[in-house]
Amino acid sequence: MPHRPLARALAALVTVLTAVAGAVLVPGTAQAATINYVALGDSYSSGVGAGPYDWSGCLRSQKSYAPLWAAANSVTSFAFPACGGAVTGDVINSQVDALSTSTTLVTITIGGNDAGFVDVMITCRFGSTSSCTNAVNNAKSFATTTLPGRLDATYAAIRTRAPNARLIVLGYPRLFETTYCGLFAMSTYKRTLLNEAADVLAAVIADRATAAGATFADTRPYFAGHGVCASDPWIWDVTRVIEAYHPDADGYRHGYLPALNAVTS
Numbered sequence: 001m002p003h004r005p006l007a008r009a010l011a012a013l014v015t016v017l018t019a020v021a022g023a024v025l026v027p028g029t030a031q032a033a034t035i036n037y038v039a040l041g042d043s044y045s046s047g048v049g050a051g052p053y054d055w056s057g058c059l060r061s062q063k064s065y066a067p068l069w070a071a072a073n074s075v076t077s078f079a080f081p082a083c084g085g086a087v088t089g090d091v092i093n094s095q096v097d098a099l100s101t102s103t104t105l106v107t108i109t110i111g112g113n114d115a116g117f118v119d120v121m122i123t124c125r126f127g128s129t130s131s132c133t134n135a136v137n138n139a140k141s142f143a144t145t146t147l148p149g150r151l152d153a154t155y156a157a158i159r160t161r162a163p164n165a166r167l168i169v170l171g172y173p174r175l176f177e178t179t180y181c182g183l184f185a186m187s188t189y190k191r192t193l194l195n196e197a198a199d200v201l202a203a204v205i206a207d208r209a210t211a212a213g214a215t216f217a218d219t220r221p222y223f224a225g226h227g228v229c230a231s232d233p234w235i236w237d238v239t240r241v242i243e244a245y246h247p248d249a250d251g252y253r254h255g256y257l258p259a260l261n262a263v264t265s
Helices: 004-025 065-072 088-093 117-126 129-145 147-161 188-211 238-243 249-264
Strands: 036-041 077-079 105-109 166-170 215-217
Touching (some): 105 147, 129 188
Parallel strands (some): 036 077, 105 166
């Protein structure tokens, strides 16, 4: 009889410990991790091409990969400062203000505008073959000599503001298929040049992302067969003016989103 209180106490302790162990060991019983997600970057992150857009002036679309991923993963918080036309300096000088020590996930596409994406595309679409070749070569030279330092500074700024976050850097797709595309289309030679430039840019971004301890998500395989001139293109051609050479809604949902899922699942 004198030992019953002790026995009851020991039994209660065993019950508590068993419950705690079960909560840790049984799948699905532990609390889900907090995800505070911030999507940085340029038009390929803001969702140019997907529409409709908000009134920020940045052409942000809820059909871009970032809000789609946030909705599918029930994030704790989601900030979306990505802006069409952004360069690395814009990320460093303003977009990183959305980050904090509580940020756990950051995604970004950046670097294309630094390398003169718009000017190169206009030159190749409306200029001569030689002017296109020169524009592409200049962009490739910039990408391999100047852009790495800008990317390093950008990733460092993100790390400083969000030291506890996982950084995922998404690349750009090849924009074109190189099969016959009609009488008034960009020539196969020009399209090949531009795809080769996309490969150079991807290699540079992947290298600097890896050096920064970030994860690189290559979008090129996901867009294969769906570039401009494909039977089912996920990228707009020049007829869309502002949205030209950007993914459409399918490109973000079936190209960018799976690329992000592949490195987060």
